[in-house]
Amino acid sequence: MATIKELSIKCGVSVSTVSKALNGYKDIGDETRRNILRIASEIGYFPDSNARALKMKKTYNLGVLFSTMFNHGLRNEYFAHILASFNEYATNRGYDINFIEHNIGNRKMSFLEHCRYRNFDGVCIACADFFDSEVLDVVNSKLPVVVIDHVFHEAISILSDNMDGMRQLTQYIIDQGHSRIAFIHGTNSSVTHNRLVSFYQALKDNNITIPPEYVIEGVYRDAEVAESITQKLLDLPMRPTCIIAPDDYSALGVMNTVRRNGLKIPDDVSIVGFDGISLAQALEPKLTTIRQDTDRIGAEAAKQLINLIENPMATTISNVYLKVQLMRGGSVRNMNPVMGDEESQKD
Amino acid sequence: MATIKELSIKCGVSVSTVSKALNGYKDIGDETRRNILRIASEIGYFPDSNARALKMKKTYNLGVLFSTMFNHGLRNEYFAHILASFNEYATNRGYDINFIEHNIGNRKMSFLEHCRYRNFDGVCIACADFFDSEVLDVVNSKLPVVVIDHVFHEAISILSDNMDGMRQLTQYIIDQGHSRIAFIHGTNSSVTHNRLVSFYQALKDNNITIPPEYVIEGVYRDAEVAESITQKLLDLPMRPTCIIAPDDYSALGVMNTVRRNGLKIPDDVSIVGFDGISLAQALEPKLTTIRQDTDRIGAEAAKQLINLIENPMATTISNVYLKVQLMRGGSVRNMNPVMGDEESQKD
DNA sequence: CTGAAAGCGCTTACAG
DNA sequence: CTGAAAGCGCTTACAG
Numbered sequence: 001m002a003t004i005k006e007l008s009i010k011c012g013v014s015v016s017t018v019s020k021a022l023n024g025y026k027d028i029g030d031e032t033r034r035n036i037l038r039i040a041s042e043i044g045y046f047p048d049s050n051a052r053a054l055k056m057k058k059t060y061n062l063g064v065l066f067s068t069m070f071n072h073g074l075r076n077e078y079f080a081h082i083l084a085s086f087n088e089y090a091t092n093r094g095y096d097i098n099f100i101e102h103n104i105g106n107r108k109m110s111f112l113e114h115c116r117y118r119n120f121d122g123v124c125i126a127c128a129d130f131f132d133s134e135v136l137d138v139v140n141s142k143l144p145v146v147v148i149d150h151v152f153h154e155a156i157s158i159l160s161d162n163m164d165g166m167r168q169l170t171q172y173i174i175d176q177g178h179s180r181i182a183f184i185h186g187t188n189s190s191v192t193h194n195r196l197v198s199f200y201q202a203l204k205d206n207n208i209t210i211p212p213e214y215v216i217e218g219v220y221r222d223a224e225v226a227e228s229i230t231q232k233l234l235d236l237p238m239r240p241t242c243i244i245a246p247d248d249y250s251a252l253g254v255m256n257t258v259r260r261n262g263l264k265i266p267d268d269v270s271i272v273g274f275d276g277i278s279l280a281q282a283l284e285p286k287l288t289t290i291r292q293d294t295d296r297i298g299a300e301a302a303k304q305l306i307n308l309i310e311n312p313m314a315t316t317i318s319n320v321y322l323k324v325q326l327m328r329g330g331s332v333r334n335m336n337p338v339m340g341d342e343e344s345q346k347d
Numbered sequence: 348m349a350t351i352k353e354l355s356i357k358c359g360v361s362v363s364t365v366s367k368a369l370n371g372y373k374d375i376g377d378e379t380r381r382n383i384l385r386i387a388s389e390i391g392y393f394p395d396s397n398a399r400a401l402k403m404k405k406t407y408n409l410g411v412l413f414s415t416m417f418n419h420g421l422r423n424e425y426f427a428h429i430l431a432s433f434n435e436y437a438t439n440r441g442y443d444i445n446f447i448e449h450n451i452g453n454r455k456m457s458f459l460e461h462c463r464y465r466n467f468d469g470v471c472i473a474c475a476d477f478f479d480s481e482v483l484d485v486v487n488s489k490l491p492v493v494v495i496d497h498v499f500h501e502a503i504s505i506l507s508d509n510m511d512g513m514r515q516l517t518q519y520i521i522d523q524g525h526s527r528i529a530f531i532h533g534t535n536s537s538v539t540h541n542r543l544v545s546f547y548q549a550l551k552d553n554n555i556t557i558p559p560e561y562v563i564e565g566v567y568r569d570a571e572v573a574e575s576i577t578q579k580l581l582d583l584p585m586r587p588t589c590i591i592a593p594d595d596y597s598a599l600g601v602m603n604t605v606r607r608n609g610l611k612i613p614d615d616v617s618i619v620g621f622d623g624i625s626l627a628q629a630l631e632p633k634l635t636t637i638r639q640d641t642d643r644i645g646a647e648a649a650k651q652l653i654n655l656i657e658n659p660m661a662t663t664i665s666n667v668y669l670k671v672q673l674m675r676g677g678s679v680r681n682m683n684p685v686m687g688d689e690e691s692q693k694d
Numbered sequence: 695c696t697g698a699a700a701g702c703g704c705t706t707a708c709a710g
Numbered sequence: 711c712t713g714a715a716a717g718c719g720c721t722t723a724c725a726g
Contacts, residue, residue, distance in 0.1 A: 003718095003719060003720085004719065004720065004721095005719075005720095013696075013697085014696065014697045014698075015697085015698095015719090015720085015721095016696075016697055016698075016699095016721080016722080017695085017696055017697070019720070019721055019722085020696090020721085020722085023721080023722095025722095027695060027696085028695070028696080029695055029696085032695080032696085044457075044460055046454070046456060046460055046463065046464040047464070047719080047720065047721095048401070048464070048466065048718090048719050048720070049397075049464050049465050049466065050397045050398075050400040050401045050406065050466055050718090050719080050720090051397075051401050051702090051718070051719035051720040051721090052719080052720055052721080053397040053702090053720090054395070054397045054398050054401055054701095054702045054703065054704085054718090054719080054720075055701080055702050055719085055720050055721050055722085056702085056720085056721070057702080059397065060451075060452075061445075068431070068435075073431060074421070074427045074428070074430055074431035074434070075427065075428055075431050077424065077427075080421050080422065080424075080427040081421070081422055083421055084415070084420060084421035084422050087421070087446060091446075091448045091450065091451060091452075092450065092452070093452055094451050094452020094453065094454070095451075095452075096445045096446065096448070096451070096465065097445065097446065098408075098443045098444065098445060099434060099438075099443065099444065101438045101443075103438065103439065104407075104438060104441050104443070105407075105438075105439070105440055105441020105442075106441065107393070107441070109393060110391075113391055113393055116393065117393040117394070117395070117396050118396050118443065119395065119396065119397055252629050278626075279625075279626060279629055282599050282626055282629060282630060283629065283631075284630075284631050350702095350703060350704085351703065351704065351705095352703075352704095360712075360713085361712065361713045361714075362703090362704085362705095362713085362714095363705080363706080363712075363713055363714075363715095364711085364712055364713070366704070366705055366706085367705085367706085367712090370705080370706095372706095374711060374712085375711070375712080376711055376712085379711080379712085394703080394704065394705095395702090395703050395704070397702090397703080397704090398702070398703035398704040398705090398718090399703080399704055399705080400704095400718090401702090401703080401704075401717095401718045401719065401720085402703085402704050402705050402706085402717080402718050403704085403705070403718085404718080
């Protein structure tokens with residue numbers, strides 16, 4: 001690729017003048033500027049990003065922490081979709097993205113060291129072990145940071161309104177006449193905690209009490225764990241009429257187990273998920289779930305991060321909660337007594 | 348982050364000596380080297396990648412072209428999995444990855460210009476319009492290039508053995524007693540072409556002829572298109588007993604349409620897919636399909652690309668075909684007459 | 695309005 | 711065995 005020096009020779013002016021014209025400085029003659037811009041675009045000149053970064057302390061490169069632990073990462077549809085929209089927004093604002101890793105070739109570097117090595121302008125922590133000290137080091141560094149699905153005091157957080165989602169979902173189940181509702185929740189985290197709080201609150205608001213055995217800790221996106229827990233729930237003397245899975249993928253495990261027990265969905269056992277991935281639509285019956293708006297989560301994360309980078313004093317460090325949507329599928333049985341011309345359901 | 352200058356002061360030697368010690372040059376005193384290495388790791392020193400890249404003409408950064416057109420990109424499970432394994436392998440060899448885009452902020456750059464702007468050491472064309480001149484410019488450039496799922500003469504190609512996959516799949520269907528087999532194939536490409544060739548060959552080998560209306564062009568991963576084509580197939584005076592979808596995701600559209608017509612799967616119509624994504628396992632009945640080994644495709648692409656970068660004279664520009672696997676689900680009916688103690692199937 | 699010069703953080707001939 | 715110097719391709723005070 002042509003260097004600025006070659007370009008300056010073609011233009012018959014100095015390197016400084018070319019640089020200033022290209023970067024929109026005002027103190028350049030109109031004619032000179034036009035000439036430079038024209039020739040630059042003719043030969044397809046672009047400044048070398050490395051040289052530019054070295055001088056300007058700005059790489060236009062964002063680090064994305066996208067760990068594959070806990071069944072997360074690119075192989076997880078929810079996170080892959082978030083990354084897609086994050087990348088689209090970032091690109092539109094002129095930023096590229098790199099994944100943050102810690103075993104780069106032979107060198108073991110911490111996440112933070114990788115960030116410094118590459119000089120990222122900012123970092124998005126999309127999926128990670130939020131209690132890992134390496135992650136905390138990044139959050140506590142001077143780097144602009146945005147976090148998805150977790151709340152740190154020191155960084156901007158983007159997340160779905162999980163409390164509202166769980167409230168809507170639970171209320172919907174209750175409205176369908178269920179009171180024996182089991183909840184397989186994910187591993188402990190602030191998101192999980194809030195969903196649990198909201199679940200219990202909705203029960204309380206409706207004067208429903210459930211046995212403690214109905215609430216069991218599972219693992220997000222682990223169908224096998226969901227299967228064994230479901231078996232336990234089905235083996236209870238008084239089994240639940242509805243099971244809330246920690247996510248849509250786990251819901252598939254719940255479904256399989258229910259069927260393996262010779263029970264029908266939703267006639268014998270109702271099932272709901274959380275996330276609203278495409279799998280939910282593919283299942284038969286369609287899964288009732290809460291759809292998280294992955295397009296907005298990713299775009300909002302990128303937007304907040306870039307604003308924080310470019311305009312730190314005009315960007316507040318706060319939490320952004322995004323609306324969720326109840327997706328009514330066919331996996332929850334209506335247990336209410338028939339009335340009016342509502343569809344009837346046999347017991 | 349500490350610079351090499353600061354480190355050199357701490358070590359009491361010159362910048363040159365530090366650099367050489369860090370880079371494994373032999374002409375450094377043992378004691379000096381050890382001392383430098385120790386202090387460097389104490390303060391967590393890493394060279395600035397931009398400064399290093401500027402000097403060495405090597406960024407340890409790979410460009411990945413990962414277009415979202417044609418329902419591809421990160422939101423496509425098949426490609427997201429390939430990217431995951433590509434990234435894992437590249438990281439292990441010391442490379443980071445960036446997505447290649449062409450609208451970076453206000454600047455419109457071509458794919459090739461983006462590669463030069465970022466100085467990628469090499470490029471992986473994972474999903475793209477292979478006939479786009481911008482893509483061809485990259486392939487024809489001096490950059491090391493590896494291509495997934497398409498064959499160019501000028502670059503290394505990594506792809507599944509589609510011909511073998513299609514042969515296995517078609518033979519399996521035939522072995523189950525089907526002869527009225529329809530094939531909804533994807534948009535024209537070398538992959539599509541080879542699958543078609545293999546499909547016809549398998550029919551011929553078994554002395555089966557099908558009406559031309561049974562072979563229709565669809566669109567990869569477009570369930571809606573698959574639905575309307577399926578409707579046409581079902582409306583034929585002599586409808587097929589088995590439909591081959593272009594991919595698993597499209598197979599879902601085929602299934603939905605078949606059921607909407609009041610037909611049972613596989614009793615009335617058998618259905619198979621291609622790819623082996625997790626959706627295939629989630630469907631009821633499980634989808635019979637060909638599993639492409641996304642883990643190996645991604646890793647092999649990264650391996651070939653990095654070999655080509657680091658050791659061009661020892662790396663041949665050739666095509667790598669990876670084995671595929673027939674996944675027997677429950678979506679193909681066995682039409683053979685009952686014999687022995689095989690399971691019976693009513694007509 | 696234009697350009698010479700310094701410097702960003704490195705690596706690597708070259709001299710000693 | 712060690713270090714001074716040049717240079718990678720840029721940007722930006724500063725001088726004119």
